[in-house]
Amino acid sequence: MPTIKNNISSIQIRLQQAASEAGRTPNAVLLLAVSKTRNSAQISEALESGLTSFGENYLQEAIEKIDQLSATNLDWHFIGPLQSNKTRLAAEYFSWVHSVDRLKIAQRLSAQRPTTMAPLNLCLQVNIDNEPTKSGFSPEQALVAASEIANLPNINLRGLMAIPRSRRSVIEQRIPFARLRALKDQINSRLDNSLKLDTLSMGMSGDMDAAILEGATIVRVGTDIFGPRGQ
Numbered sequence: 646m647p648t649i650k651n652n653i654s655s656i657q658i659r660l661q662q663a664a665s666e667a668g669r670t671p672n673a674v675l676l677l678a679v680s681k682t683r684n685s686a687q688i689s690e691a692l693e694s695g696l697t698s699f700g701e702n703y704l705q706e707a708i709e710k711i712d713q714l715s716a717t718n719l720d721w722h723f724i725g726p727l728q729s730n731k732t733r734l735a736a737e738y739f740s741w742v743h744s745v746d747r748l749k750i751a752q753r754l755s756a757q758r759p760t761t762m763a764p765l766n767l768c769l770q771v772n773i774d775n776e777p778t779k780s781g782f783s784p785e786q787a788l789v790a791a792s793e794i795a796n797l798p799n800i801n802l803r804g805l806m807a808i809p810r811s812r813r814s815v816i817e818q819r820i821p822f823a824r825l826r827a828l829k830d831q832i833n834s835r836l837d838n839s840l841k842l843d844t845l846s847m848g849m850s851g852d853m854d855a856a857i858l859e860g861a862t863i864v865r866v867g868t869d870i871f872g873p874r875g876q
């Protein structure tokens with residue numbers, strides 16, 4: 646039986662190999678443990694292996710776990726779909742939101758982030774394969790929205806997030822990730838120095854190696870850390 650601990654060792658080796666192949670330092674890539682559907686005990690086990698950043702998709706479920714684990718010093722990232730009537734909870738409980746898919750969501754998070762907390766880190770979710778069923782800004786919309794969002798108070802616009810459609814080979818997987826990297830560069834060419842984006846949240850269990858080769862700074866890994874979901 647693979648344990649969470651063993652899985653994390655394997656993932657860290659994979660991460661180091663991909664970083665070294667790309668000529669990057671492994672420290673430049675944050676391993677975000679996606680803990681949706683996992684309980685606090687499983688999260689604690691990952692914490693014992695040294696992981697401190699966790700990604701959650703469902704607010705209610707996440708807040709229960711954040712409260713249960715409040716004695717620990719974990720960094721919580723919201724990565725799921727965010728309805729505008731739920732933004733306050735995201736603004737109060739998380740240090741990152743990766744799934745900003747409309748200007749209005751960013752405006753609400755900015756207005757609702759408590760000023761006593763550090764600015765909330767945001768990524769714009771980009772529908773990089775233009776899939777009709779997926780949420781996210783189109784690349785063109787992201788280019789326009791980024792300038793406006795970057796100037797909002799109480800938030801730091803950090804970068805872009807994408808979930809490409811699945812592809813079979815690493816060569817194919819790299820294509821949408823390279824497009825996301827180019828979009829970040831294009832956005833940065835329009836932003837003031839103090840506002841430049843430094844984050845590419847891309848790569849999951851099945852394609853994290855390709856994402857790291859294309860410059861991912863955060864990989865979001867669930868299955869390959871905690872095992873298959875829904876069992």
Ligand SMILES: *Cc1c(COP(=O)(O)O)cnc(C)c1O
Pocket residue numbers: 679681702724725808849850851865866867868869
């Ligand atoms: C569930 C999820 C992941 C993790 O996916 P795995 O294939 O289990 O690694 C990453 N990102 C988002 C946005 C997710 O919803």
